[in-house]
Amino acid sequence: MSKGGARSSLRRTTAICAVMVALLMLASMLFGAGSITPLDSWHALLGRGSEESIFIVHELRWPRTILAIVVGIALGAAGTIMQAATRNPLAEPGLLGVSAGSSFAVVLAIYYGADAVGVHFGIAILGALAGCFLVLLTTQMRGAGTDPVRLVLAGAAFSSILMAVTTLILLHDQRTADEIRFWVIGALGGRPSSYLQWAFPGLIAGLAMVGATAAALAALSLGEKVAMGLGHRPVFTRVLAMTGVAILVGTATATAGPIAFAGLIVPYFARRLVGPDVRRALPVALLIGPLILLLADILSRLAVRPYELPIGVVTACIGAPVLIAVVRSHRLPRL
Secondary structure (H helix, E strand, C coil): CCHHHHHHHHHHHHHHHHHHHHHHHHHHHHCCCCCCCHHHHHHHHCCCCCHHHHHHHHHHHHHHHHHHHHHHHHHHHHHHHHHHHHCCCCCCCCCCCHHHHHHHHHHHHHHCCCCCHHHHHHHHHHHHHHHHHHHHHHHHHCCCCCCHHHHHHHHHHHHHHHHHHHHHHHHHCHHHHHHHHHHHHCCCCCCCCCHHHHHHHHHHHHHHHHHHHHHHHHHHCCCHHHHHHCCCCHHHHHHHHHHHHHHHHHHHHHHHCCCCCHHHHHHHHHHHHHCCCHHHHHHHHHHHHHHHHHHHHHHHHHCCCCCCCCHHHHHHHHHHHHHHHHHHCCCCCCC
């Protein structure tokens, strides 16, 4: 495909994804697990509904919709950049222990009495950073950094250890059990709108860092010697990229808890739509991420009405087939 055709295809795909996100935002405002009907919700959107419907739509569903968009952008960008940096189609914050490190750090902070929202965000980012580099270092020590299966196994082992310790904390301190369960499962409901004040700076900082590495990562996909010949520094690029990933994952985890498979689903569909070049996949991932999260959140509200499923359960149901498809792919060893 020519450069002009590629740009046209990217614009068309981006436009379609943007329209779908807008439609799902509307659906997120209209549908829910509560007793009000979609028609009631529509009237509430126009400011003509009952006090109950206006409260539900504007005070509960609107912040939740924005949170889904923020978390979707963060996890979509994080997954896309992580896969490009490791050249591994199985690299994903949940599978590699990054989300586990972030959520465990917050659980530990809650256990020791840290209640401030800003502290949660800072701790979540530090935990994500520690989990990310610990798993990558473990695989490099065994010379298996390019082996996607070993990388995932190392991440799964790390996540299991942290989950076991979290369970011990949960059993030891029942007073904080409900809040800790949130950080283990992941959910968008019940989060105060004040979380957005902390989520936006983390999102912007993380996107700025990963966006700055996109061109260098595209060059690295051709080989380190080629990238160095083009003036890029591979080690610095990967460190900057993974730091940006940690900020994005930490922000998403502090906002909604660990959401499984989102970082795997988004880059998979982005590459299927626009190809493997990270410079093209990243902008599309920024739209597919909110699309997936909004869809999963809507399904979580409607699947077991009048109750709700944790959104992490829904993304796991979507992500498991994607993981199988990636594993069965003949291009598994590297992107």
